[in-house]
Amino acid sequence: MHGHRHKQRAWFFIVFLMVVLWIFSSALPGALGMAEEDVEYPAKLAFLYNFAKFVEWPAASNRSPNTNILICIAGRDPFSPRTESELRTRIVLGHPIEIRTMRVTDSFSACNIVFVPITEQDQAANILRGLRGSSTLTVGEIEGFAARGGIINLMIEGNRLRFEINPLAAGRAGLKISSKLLSLAKIVMDDQLRSQ
Amino acid sequence: MTRPSLMLTLLALLAPAYAPAQETSASESLTDMSIEELMSLRIESVYGASGFRQKVTEAPASITIITSEDIQRHGYRTLADILRNVPGFYVTYDRNYSYLGVRGFGLPGRYNNSIALLVDGHRLNENIYDAALLGTEFPLDVDLIDRVEVIRGPNSSRYVASAFLGVINVITKRGHDLPQVSLAGSVASYGTYKGRVSYGNKFKNGLELLLSGTVYNSHGQDRLFFKEFDSPATNRGIALNADGDELQQFFGNASRGGFTLRGVFGLRDKTIPTASFASAFNVTGTRTIDARGYIDLTYERRLAQGWNLTSRTYYDVSNNDGTYEYDYSASGGPSRVINRNFTHGKWWGEDVTVSKQAFGNQRLSAGAEFRENFQQDQGNYDIEPFVQYFSDSRVSTVASLYAQDEIRLRQGLILNVGLRYDRYSTFGGTTNPRAALIYNPWENTTFKILYGQSFRAPNLFELYYNAPGNAGNPSLRPETVKTMELVWEQYFPKHFLMTVSGFKYPIRHLINQQVDPGSGNAVFTNAGSLNLRGLDLAVSRSVPGGLEGRLSYSFQALTNTTTRIAATNAPKHLIQASLSVPVVPHKVFASMDLQYVSNRATLAGPSSGAYVVPNFTLFSRSVSSNWELSASLYNAFDQRYADPAGNGLAQNAIVQDGRTFRIKVGYRFH
Numbered sequence: 001m002h003g004h005r006h007k008q009r010a011w012f013f014i015v016f017l018m019v020v021l022w023i024f025s026s027a028l029p030g031a032l033g034m035a036e037e038d039v040e041y042p043a044k045l046a047f048l049y050n051f052a053k054f055v056e057w058p059a060a061s062n063r064s065p066n067t068n069i070l071i072c073i074a075g076r077d078p079f080s081p082r083t084e085s086e087l088r089t090r091i092v093l094g095h096p097i098e099i100r101t102m103r104v105t106d107s108f109s110a111c112n113i114v115f116v117p118i119t120e121q122d123q124a125a126n127i128l129r130g131l132r133g134s135s136t137l138t139v140g141e142i143e144g145f146a147a148r149g150g151i152i153n154l155m156i157e158g159n160r161l162r163f164e165i166n167p168l169a170a171g172r173a174g175l176k177i178s179s180k181l182l183s184l185a186k187i188v189m190d191d192q193l194r195s196q
Numbered sequence: 197m198t199r200p201s202l203m204l205t206l207l208a209l210l211a212p213a214y215a216p217a218q219e220t221s222a223s224e225s226l227t228d229m230s231i232e233e234l235m236s237l238r239i240e241s242v243y244g245a246s247g248f249r250q251k252v253t254e255a256p257a258s259i260t261i262i263t264s265e266d267i268q269r270h271g272y273r274t275l276a277d278i279l280r281n282v283p284g285f286y287v288t289y290d291r292n293y294s295y296l297g298v299r300g301f302g303l304p305g306r307y308n309n310s311i312a313l314l315v316d317g318h319r320l321n322e323n324i325y326d327a328a329l330l331g332t333e334f335p336l337d338v339d340l341i342d343r344v345e346v347i348r349g350p351n352s353s354r355y356v357a358s359a360f361l362g363v364i365n366v367i368t369k370r371g372h373d374l375p376q377v378s379l380a381g382s383v384a385s386y387g388t389y390k391g392r393v394s395y396g397n398k399f400k401n402g403l404e405l406l407l408s409g410t411v412y413n414s415h416g417q418d419r420l421f422f423k424e425f426d427s428p429a430t431n432r433g434i435a436l437n438a439d440g441d442e443l444q445q446f447f448g449n450a451s452r453g454g455f456t457l458r459g460v461f462g463l464r465d466k467t468i469p470t471a472s473f474a475s476a477f478n479v480t481g482t483r484t485i486d487a488r489g490y491i492d493l494t495y496e497r498r499l500a501q502g503w504n505l506t507s508r509t510y511y512d513v514s515n516n517d518g519t520y521e522y523d524y525s526a527s528g529g530p531s532r533v534i535n536r537n538f539t540h541g542k543w544w545g546e547d548v549t550v551s552k553q554a555f556g557n558q559r560l561s562a563g564a565e566f567r568e569n570f571q572q573d574q575g576n577y578d579i580e581p582f583v584q585y586f587s588d589s590r591v592s593t594v595a596s597l598y599a600q601d602e603i604r605l606r607q608g609l610i611l612n613v614g615l616r617y618d619r620y621s622t623f624g625g626t627t628n629p630r631a632a633l634i635y636n637p638w639e640n641t642t643f644k645i646l647y648g649q650s651f652r653a654p655n656l657f658e659l660y661y662n663a664p665g666n667a668g669n670p671s672l673r674p675e676t677v678k679t680m681e682l683v684w685e686q687y688f689p690k691h692f693l694m695t696v697s698g699f700k701y702p703i704r705h706l707i708n709q710q711v712d713p714g715s716g717n718a719v720f721t722n723a724g725s726l727n728l729r730g731l732d733l734a735v736s737r738s739v740p741g742g743l744e745g746r747l748s749y750s751f752q753a754l755t756n757t758t759t760r761i762a763a764t765n766a767p768k769h770l771i772q773a774s775l776s777v778p779v780v781p782h783k784v785f786a787s788m789d790l791q792y793v794s795n796r797a798t799l800a801g802p803s804s805g806a807y808v809v810p811n812f813t814l815f816s817r818s819v820s821s822n823w824e825l826s827a828s829l830y831n832a833f834d835q836r837y838a839d840p841a842g843n844g845l846a847q848n849a850i851v852q853d854g855r856t857f858r859i860k861v862g863y864r865f866h
Contacts, residue, residue: 039226040239040251046226047234054231080639087227119557122502144498156249158342158373159238159263184231 042083043161044154048113048139051152052092056176057112058135068098072111074127075104075120109134116140116150124150135174147191151175164188238263238738244314244345244365246600246612248551248559253642254602256612256632258683258697258732260346264369266744267338269776269787271813271828271858273384274338275366276330281774282346283695283734283748286793287330288765288839290850291420291439292468292484294331295842298361299348299699299730300752302765304799304842305709310652312359315366316458318492322514323569323592324539326655328364332441335462335488337392337410339380339862340447342369349679349699350630350650360652360677361701368458370449371396371404378864380824385856386439387415403452410445417853420469422477424846430477438469438480454496461489473537473844475520481534487515501552508547515540522578534579539657542571557604565596572656576663586663590656592621608636618651622659626651626674640687648679658707658720667717675722677703693736701728702757709843725757745775762797765840767806769794784816798840801848807837824862831855 052069069092073079084099091097100111104123107130108114114136116124121142128138128149138150145153146166151173153164165185170177226234245255252259260282272278276294280287286297288304296308307327313320315336321328329335347363374396382390394408416439426433443464450457465485471477490512497505518537525531545568551561572590577583600614612632619625630648637643654672662668681699688694706724711717730752737745754766762768769792776787790810795803813828831854838849 039237040241042226043234043237043239046229047231049227050231050234082639083226090227156239156241159240159261161235161237161239181231184235 040156040161041078041080044115044141045079045083045087047154047161047163048115049087049090049092049097051137051139051181052097052113054178054181055137055170056178057137058174067095069095069113070111071097071099071113071115072108073099073101074108074114074116075102075123076117077101078117078119108136111136113137113139116142116145118142124148131173137173137175138169144191146188149190152185153188162186166190242345242347243367244317244363245347246559246561246602248561250602253636253685254610254634255347256602256614256630256634256644256646258348258644258646258681258695260348262344262346264342264373266776267341268824268826269744269785269813269815270774270789271787271811271815271826271830271860272338273858274331275334275336275341275344278338278341278344279330279346279364280791281772281789283746283772284348284730284732284750284752284770285346286767286770286791289331289852290472290839290841290845291470292466292472293329293333296328296330297765297767299701299728299732299750300754300766300768301361301701301703301726301728301763302796303763304765304840305844309655310360312363313366314363315460316368316492317365317494317508318458318490318510320488322488322512322516322539323541323543323572324514324516324574324656326652329486329488332412332414332443333462333464333466333486333488335445335460335464336366336368336447337408337445339392339410340368340374340394340406340408342367342373348697349646349681350628350648350677360650360675368447368449369396369406370451371406372398374406374408374864376864376866378862380860380862382858382860384414384858386417386853387413388441388858389413401452403450406447406449408445408447410443412441412443412445414439414441416440416467416469420851422470422847422851424848425471425477435469435471435478436480438467438478438482440467440480441465456494456496458492458494459490461487463487470841470845470847470850473520474522474846475535476523476532479521481519481521484516484518487513487517489513499550503550503552506547506549506551509545511542511544513542530581533581535576536579537576537663538574540571540573541569543567543569559602560600562599563597565594565598567594569593574656574661586661588660588662588668590660592656594621594653595619610634618653620653622656623654623673642683642685644681644683644685646679646681646683650677650679651675652707654707654720665717667712667715667719669720672707672720673705673722675703675705675707677701691737691739693738695732695734695736697732699728699730699732702726703728726754726763727757728752728754742778742781743776745773747771747773764799765796767794767796780816783818784814787813787815796840798848799843804838804840804849807835808833809835809837822864822866824860826858826860828858828860829855830857 048071087097088099104120109131116127118141124140124142124145131138139152140150141154146164149169151166151169155162163185165182166188168190240252241249242252242255242259243249245257262278276287279285279296284299288295288297288302296311307325309326311328313328345365349362350359374394378394380392390412392410396406398404418437420435420439422433445462448459466483467480468482475482490510492510495507499505516539520535522533522535523531524533545566547565549561549563569592575587576585596618598616603611605611614630617627628649628651633645635643651674653674658672659670660668679701681697684696686694703726705722706726707720707722708724709718709720710723712719732750734746734748750770754763771792774789776785779786788810792808794806797803809831810833811830812832813826815826817824834855838851841847841850
């Protein structure tokens with residue numbers, strides 16, 4: 001009796017594991033076929049691509065068709081070469097995407113988008129200062145980036161990617177941000193305005 | 197074939213399934229995702245390993261994360277349920293408290309004092325046993341948990357003592373996670389009812405608020421049979437209606453600007469059916485009441501030049517009141533005497549941490565902590581006729597300093613070093629270093645080499661418990677552990693992650709209870725020396741918004757260095773599987789989890805047999821998330837099994853629950 005139960009359980013156990021193995025090893029329909037390395041930076045790069053789609057630059061600053069949308073990475077480049085080269089094949093409203101890694105001391109005013117990685121947070125204020133008056137979308141991943149004059153800041157809440165938008169900073173740069181993007185964002189104001 | 201070797205064979209069969217078939221590009225599909233889809237991706241990051249948010253692959257430890265989604269989908273009822281599914285962990289229950297075994301270290305009678313249990317960074321271990329409460333005694337409803345970070349290995353360079361074997365950091369939800377009023381109620385086997393009401397909001401002025409209350413009442417098993425009491429005088433070994441469990445909990449969280457104020461309070465009353473500490477069998481008056489609460493104010497501020505300041509001020513209360521019914525008639529005394537054994541603790545403390553991202557490639561943090569235990573009372577007495585056996589009141593302090601630096605030596609190579617100094621008024625000072633080298637040779641591969649030292653300070657119970665038959669030992673020194681661990685994390689296409697980890701923990705000066713031949717008293721001494729060695733293997737798969745699964749095997753050996761005998765409650769093999777599949781995308785999930793725990797030696801007598809326990813849950817939520825419904829079956833195949841018992845119990849092993857169910861309903865007004 002006892003032995004019988006034991007055997008039954010062993011069989012159940014084997015069947016259970018088989019089921020687990022089968023589910024593990026077969027790709028479920030609808031599953032996204034991506035290599036799941038660390039997803040944070042590929043996802044952030046995909047955000048930059050989406051921002052390019054949902055932001056309108058002033059007519060003067062760009063661009064006849066076929067001019068590039070220039071995405072500049074300030075300082076250390078956290079994105080993998082593979083994900084970047086994939087993005088370079090994309091075209092947004094007739095404009096091919098170009099990605100360039102720049103030194104933090106370079107001038108970014110020719111860029112359509114500047115991404116300031118966390119590693120360059122000491123330089124963020126300088127970069128923002130240097131971009132005053134130019135129509136560049138500044139994107140950071142630094143706490144308080146948008147509140148200190150950046151336009152978009154990517155952040156992680158819980159385990160999910162979220163972003164903040166500073167609409168006043170966007171207005172100063174002459175950028176029009178789509179209402180869809182605004183509705184998904186957390187809206188922040190400039191630090192100085194808040195303290196007044 | 198024995199079960200463990202069968203398992204190994206199956207695991208070996210697994211291997212070919214994961215050979216990377218072809219290089220599929222991660223960015224391809226990510227670039228095609230909408231912003232909403234990108235926002236629903238799960239970014240694995242961990243806070244508790246270094247005190248700042250970092251990638252799991254870059255943290256100086258082997259880490260497992262459990263999210264609120266996992267808790268819902270799998271129908272976890274308590275923190276103990278959550279932890280028994282963590283690779284390499286197992287839980288032992290003596291029908292009063294739940295004890296965590298970590299990588300084979302699960303010696304009975306230690307009340308989880310070898311792990312640091314934190315809630316939002318606040319230390320939950322109390323100040324008499326350094327006990328951490330995990331079952332229904334854990335003072336927080338699991339519905340309020342946003343995620344649990346399990347960090348293996350010693351973290352003494354960052355956290356206070358008793359991070360001897362690891363850190364469990366529970367992160368709670370905030371006001372916007374549970375908007376407006378939400379209700380949850382459940383019914384479960386053995387007359388178990390639970391209800392929760394919560395209110396959350398984020399106001400225009402920036403104030404974020406979450407308030408929640410929970411009540412729980414369980415009749416428990418009507419009849420529990422213990423063969424050690426199988427005689428006519430003790431109801432043939434059957435304890436009737438002596439398994440009740442009742443609790444009330446309150447949680448509050450208010451934050452605005454850089455300030456966060458949190459309050460936690462839990463009161464649990466458990467009837468003890470096991471006649472512990474030689475009390476009378478088959479009575480309903482033997483119980484413990486645990487009251488645990490704290491208020492914690494944290495303040496975070498950005499300073500100039502990239503410095504961040506965090507300050508934490510807290511006030512804690514922990515009362516454990518045990519009531520034991522004794523029958524002294526055999527020795528000519530009264531047949532019913534009520535005995536009380538209590539610990540009452542109060543403490544406050546202040547932690548300050550500063551951190552800075554320096555020169556782009558370093559992340560520095562340093563901090564100081566101070567804690568004053570201004571009440572540490574223990575006592576034991578009979579109520580009627582009043583006899584005081586023992587009473588002891590103490591105060592003590594702990595002051596600590598630590599520093600830690602994460603240095604990016606070059607692309608893909610991180611060195612993490614830390615040093616911590618603690619000064620205890622009870623035994624003096626101790627310095628503990630740790631170092632980790634984290635190497636990313638390729639995009640999908642991480643190697644970690646980890647070294648760390650840690651200690652566990654002797655607790656007040658071990659130092660000063662002088663009730664008759666016991667003698668405190670004020671000259672106890674801390675237990676020490678040095679750990680070496682190698683971790684390999686490998687991502688494969690189609691969301692597979694494989695983790696392999698080998699470890700060695702020499703444990704010295706183990707604080708062990710022994711009988712002093714001269715006086716006949718039980719005394720704690722720094723007598724033991726143990727070696728813990730082992731290997732963890734885990735394969736997991738997590739598809740965004742869809743299937744989540746994990747299969748793990750752990751081998752571990754905890755042996756006495758001189759006798760070479762395996763330690764008590766140390767299973768050699770653990771197999772854990774968990775799988776959750778969306779039946780209707782985003783709405784209905786079918787989940788199962790399973791634990792296999794091999795033979796464990798008991799304190800005396802035969803080992804407790806191996807067991808396999810599978811649990812199943814069906815979870816469903818409405819599109820607008822207004823309704824949530826879950827149905828669970830625990831120990832679905834009614835496995836009979838028992839956990840090794842600790843000191844103070846006549847039983848060799850304590851019988852566990854058979855098949856049980858739970859139905860849970862949640863509703864949100866929004």
